[in-house]
Amino acid sequence: MHNxxxxxxxxxxxxxxxPINADPRVLRAMSTQLVGQYDPSMTHYMNEVMQLYRALFQTENxxxxxxxxxxxxxxxxxxxxxxxxxxxxxxxVFGRFGQLLCEIARRCRAEVHTIEVPWGEVFDPQQVEDAIIKVRPKLLLTVQGDTSTTMLQPLQELGEICRRHDVLLYTDTTASFGGNELKVDEWKIDAVSAGLQKCLAGPSGSSPITLNARFEDVIRRRKCxxxxxxxxxxxxxxDEFIYSNYFDLGMIxxxxxxxxxxxxxxxxxxxxGARECARIILQEGLTQTIERHALHGNALLAGIQHMGLNTFGNLEHRMNNVLGVEIPESIHGEQVRQMLLNDFSIEIGTSFGPLQGKIWRIGTMGYNARKDCVLQTLTALEAVLNRLGFCTKQGEAMQAAWNIYASAGEGVNS
Amino acid sequence: MHNxxxxxxxxxxxxxxxPINADPRVLRAMSTQLVGQYDPSMTHYMNEVMQLYRALFQTENxxxxxxxxxxxxxxxxxxxxxxxxxxxxxxxVFGRFGQLLCEIARRCRAEVHTIEVPWGEVFDPQQVEDAIIKVRPKLLLTVQGDTSTTMLQPLQELGEICRRHDVLLYTDTTASFGGNELKVDEWKIDAVSAGLQKCLAGPSGSSPITLNARFEDVIRRRKCxxxxxxxxxxxxxxDEFIYSNYFDLGMIxxxxxxxxxxxxxxxxxxxxGARECARIILQEGLTQTIERHALHGNALLAGIQHMGLNTFGNLEHRMNNVLGVEIPESIHGEQVRQMLLNDFSIEIGTSFGPLQGKIWRIGTMGYNARKDCVLQTLTALEAVLNRLGFCTKQGEAMQAAWNIYASAGEGVNS
Incomplete structure (x- = not known):
């Protein structure tokens, strides 16, 4: 036992x-010695965290x-x-994380209604409004970026639709937060949750949330x-009390x-850690952080396309920070992942359900939304595919990625 | 926003x-760079964590x-x-954390029955058995160490009683785990939960649990x-599914x-972090860690008594790692806490409910179950009390604490 x-x-x-690699600054912040939970410095940091995340969510909540x-x-x-x-x-529902919202809502004993589009697509606002008129729900539960399909649901118009029909709008932004535009107040989203382990460059284990007065009102009526x-x-x-103590937002x-x-x-x-994640983004500037995710996402996309690989889903609606790549017929997807991991120490993702074994998911997010990460991943993937007999045209993928950087004003030697 | x-x-x-200060080794372990959630090294660490905590819980679960x-x-x-x-x-219920178990059980829509003893006391096993016979519950929910009163409920006999009446026994050991004896298998406890932020010398945010086959059986019947x-x-x-996704132990x-x-x-x-907390204790030896908590708890107790202060509750059943101290009539408890914090940077605790303003709670646990921490706290407390007009006999408290260390074979200069 001492071994x-x-x-x-x-x-x-x-x-x-x-999850992706954490920013070393976040890990250093997490090695800070503790203070008491009601220490003036601790409550000060809690208040700062509220301010910092208001800026990231673009809200006054x-x-x-x-x-x-x-x-x-x-x-x-x-x-x-x-x-x-x-x-x-x-x-x-447009992927596994929409299914997860159904699953959690059922555990809350909601009467769950769904609409679906094929995986790889997103919803037109009109489809959502039609369903709202039919179902008359109390809440609309949406995912912004469903990592299972790599698609990003446009949310701009949903808030207005929900207000029109007196529906509360919740969005799960775990996978998209910090790397894709999200304007909570302007888009009239009533409640949002997120995570640290994607574009925020932190570890999993803390979930930033925001909720407005309409949402608070529902919670306060259940206060206990x-x-x-x-x-x-x-x-x-x-109203009937909340069926959880740990998650009772009234008490929280x-x-x-x-x-x-x-x-x-x-x-x-x-x-x-959560404080440092947000501080780093605001130092860079939220707009700049999102643009950085778009740039490296575009470079990855160009490289993948010029490697002769097909991408998955509707590219118009893809997330900046993760790309679905179809596994070629002749190739065993898990073998590629194993070789990347064992020979290059690079991890790329598989997917869930109907997409398992069909696509890889390659991310460029948070600390790893960087040129060196994209270029290393592309060269390693190409080398592995070549080794397994999948032909690519020498140099094309890398040139395409480099061209994206060059056209963004980042010289080849920058 | 950049400020x-x-x-x-x-x-x-x-x-x-x-919470108390984290062991610097735990904080350093927490600054380790991340790996993927299904990386072979990650699943290996998860398996190690299971092994390590089996040793701490003294279980084969x-x-x-x-x-x-x-x-x-x-x-x-x-x-x-x-x-x-x-x-x-x-x-x-023998303190606030028994009330918390009632509260959480009510949120699960249990029919909650309680028995009570005055705060500062614990239950005799016979009282518990009598109540079991009367109530015929499915579960007995107990707290091992209720920090609100600093009392430690003896659990040795409760497991046998519960088996006799076909009741499941759960114990919350958050405050006592690692600093007081706990033999999960020998004592026939069916499920236990704990925390890192007390005797384990880590930060709050992860909860080690263990459950046996009897308990698993109940969960599996609700699998979804x-x-x-x-x-x-x-x-x-x-059976009826579990009314939470996040806490569905079947899926976990x-x-x-x-x-x-x-x-x-x-x-x-x-x-x-959790892995390092357990690793450190097993390096020292679990028995030695518990003995260390007892030693420093005894030294603190001797010092407090010889300062002319009264302790709270039944000393026979106090926890090793936290002591209730009655606030003298002439003294304003919060003023003492403020002076300790502002002038010595030492934090001691207040209490809840009926004990708020009546007692301080002083801990010696985890990384702070050390001689220097005990002696510094005693000298600072005595100085503050003297400053506020509470008379103590010069040197007595410190001599008493030192004597405890000396009689434990730790010389004054060791």
Whole structure:
């Protein structure tokens, strides 16, 4: 039992759909010594985190904070706090993470209605409005970027549609946040959850969320302050209470708010990491960060296309930060992934369900949305494919990628 | 927005009821670069974590793993996965964290029955058995160390009692784990949850749990594999499904088990930290770690008593790692805490509910179960009390603490 060695994983370049390599600055921030959960410096950092994430979500929402858990903890917190048993919800499903929203909503005992498009496509706003008129849901649950298909659902018009029909709009942005445009207030999205392990260049384990006054109102009506800390001043809500303590956003808001009512013990190290993720992006500039994701996504796309590989899905609606690549008929997809991992220490992704074995998913996000990562991945992939007998035209893929960088004003030697 | 500085909290010596300072080795392990969630090195580390925590829990339980969230995430995962709406549970409440178990069980729509003793006391096994016979619960939910009162409930006999009456026994060991004896298999405890931020010398944000075959059986009967990854080979359970996706232990077991069925994306950095917490304890030896907590707890107790302060609760049943100290009549408790924090950078705790303003809670746990921490805290506390007009007999407290160390074979100059 004393033979467990110091942690020392192999070096990997993580070019899959996420998690990806963390920015070393985030890891350094996470090695900061702890302070008490009500230390003035800690509550100050909690307030800073709220400010920083308001900037990333492009919102004025007061309730912008972290859920202590992985991305799906943020999803479940928003869903279980808003859905009462029997509530109707509508989920436009265009990949596995739409299915996940259905799954979580069912656990909240919602009456779940779905509309579907083939994987690789996204919804037209009119399709969504038609379904809303038919179903009359309390909530519309959407995914912005569904990594399973690499598609990005346009959200601009959905907020207005939802307001028109008095529906609450929730969006899961785990895979797209920080690398693709998201304007929470302008687009009238009522609640959003995200994660750190994709474009934010942090580790999984903390889920930034934001919610507006319309969404808060639903939660507050279900408020229930727990017995050990309840006083006569605490007003309990009229509606059925929330069927989770850990994910009860009413209590979580009271913990992040001025009352600082004890709920969980904030995961300090994850909070330090989440703060650094956001700080780094705002130092670069949110617009610049998104443009960087677009640039490296475009370079990867050009390289893949000129390697003679087909991409998956509707390219007009692809995410900046992850690309679906069809596995050629003659090639065994897992063998390529193994060779990339074992011989180059580069990880690319497989996919789920109907796409398993059909496509690879290659990411360029967060700390790995960099030229060296894209070029190394392209050269390694081409070398492996050549080794397995798939012919490419010498040099074309790399030239195409380089050309994208050159046309973006990044010289070949920059 | 670019004015957020690098993280740099003040140095604190955290001598409250936890969180306490993390061991620097844990923080260093957490600054390790990431690997993919299915990388062979990652799944290897997950398996190591299972082994390491089996040793700490003193169990052979296969399902010994981490829940990604704070300690109460571990509690909720075990409760929501086992309790079906309408199930009767019995909770012996001897402090705030017993109340929390009631609260979480109610959220699971259990029929909650309680027995109570005055805060500062624990239960006699016979009281528990009598209540079991009366209530006939499906589960007995207990707290081992309730930090709100600093009491440690003896658990040795409860497992046998529960087996006799076909009741499942769950224990929350968040505050006591690693600093007090806990023999999961020998004591026949069916499920246990813990946290890192107390005697384990890590940050909050990951909850080690263990459960045995009896407990697994209840969970498996409620199994529900989510749509996006379900295949025809997956058997669904007969019982009502679990009302949470994030905390569905059936799916979490499939993720930690050989099938590695995708659920959440494991919080890699927290897992690296949790691994190091356990590794450090096993390097020292679990028995030695518990003895160290007892030694420093005894030294603190001797010092406090010889300062002329009264302790809180039944000392026979106190936890090794945290001591309740009555605030003298003439003294304003919060003023003392403020002076300790501002002038010495030492944090001690207040308490909850009926004990708020009545007692301080002083911890000696994890990385801070050390002689220098105990002696610094005692001298600082005595100095502050003297400053505020509370008389102590010059030198007595320190001599008493030193004597404990001397009698344990630790010389004054060791």
């Amino acid at each position: 467990f060695k110091q942690i020392n994983p192999p070096h990997r370049l993580l070019m899959g759909p996420g 007061r309730w912008t904070m972290l859920i202590d858990g992985t991305s799906r903890a943020g999803i479940e917190a928003l869903l279980v706090s808003s859905i009462q048993p029997g509530d109707r919800v509508l989920v436009p 302050v727990e017995e050990g800390i309840r006083t006569d001043d605490h007003i309990q809500g009229d 808001m009271d913990y992040w708010g001025p009352e600082r009512l004890n709920h969980h013990t904030e995961a300090t190290t994850m909070l330090f | 957020f500085k690098q993280i740099n909290p003040p140095h604190r010596l955290l001598m409250g009821p936890g 296969r399902w010994t793993m981490l829940i990604d969230g704070t300690s109460r995430a571990g509690i909720e995962a075990l409760l929501v996965s086992s309790i079906q709406p309408g199930d009767r549970v019995l909770v012996p 594999v989510e749509e996006g990854i379900r295949t025809d080979d997956h058997i669904q359970g007969d 077991m499939d993720y930690w088990g050989p099938e590695r069925l995708n659920h959440h994306t494991e919080a890699t950095t927290m897992l690296f």
